[in-house]
Amino acid sequence: MPEEQLRGRLLVATPALKDPHFERTVVLLVAHEESGALGVVLNRATEVRISEVLNGWEPIAAQPSVVFEGGPVQPEAAICLARTSADGDLDGFSRVDGPIGTVDLSVGPEALSGKLDQLRIFAGYAGWGPEQLEREIDEGAWFVFSALPGDAFVTQPDDLWSMVLRRQGGLLSAVAHFPADPTLN
Secondary structure (H helix, E strand, C coil): CCHHHCCCEEEEECCCCCCCCCCCCEEEEEEEECCEEEEEECCCEEEEEHHHHCCCCHHHECCCCEEEECCCEEEEEEEEEEEECCCCCECCEEEEECCEEEECHHHCHHHHCCCEEEEEEEEEEEEECCCHHHHHHHCCCEEEEECCCCHHHCCCHHHHHHHHHHCCCHHHHHHCCCCCCHHHC
16 A cells, blocks of 8 residues: 555554554554554543643543553654534644644644644654565554544543454454453453
8 A cells, every 4th residue: 555545544553463562452544654653542642631741731631631652662752633613724733634643742732722632642653664664564463444523532542452353344343352362261
């Protein structure tokens, strides 16, 4: 699949993917180029409230308004995803796909007040080197699906993996019921 078609798409871990960093995760790809890919894990909430680490952003944060584990790379770095209903360009907002984009947190919440509908803060990210992600997809580690605008902001992030699989229909919807540990079945 050409790189430009993966940006803004969801990577959903297949049951075969047992890497503890990515088991049963849903990753939104925010960048995909020849040099590699970058995304954030959408369904790993922490207990850390946004207000504990960033001032002023919590009023527009999606519930739960906590920091999410975006991935194992640079966990000290913050990536902010947001949804806007504003047309055109916004200072500090880089569109990923449709109304979803990343926010430059140094711009400050007051500059984007009223222009963002929801946001979510991620500590760290998931990263792949050149052609690494394509190999993982070919090896069956990831399903690739279109994202819906609300996927990054669901109120029950623990349910996102099965929710995305169920909406695919057919045999893929059955994967949503695959037990985490099939030996216990």
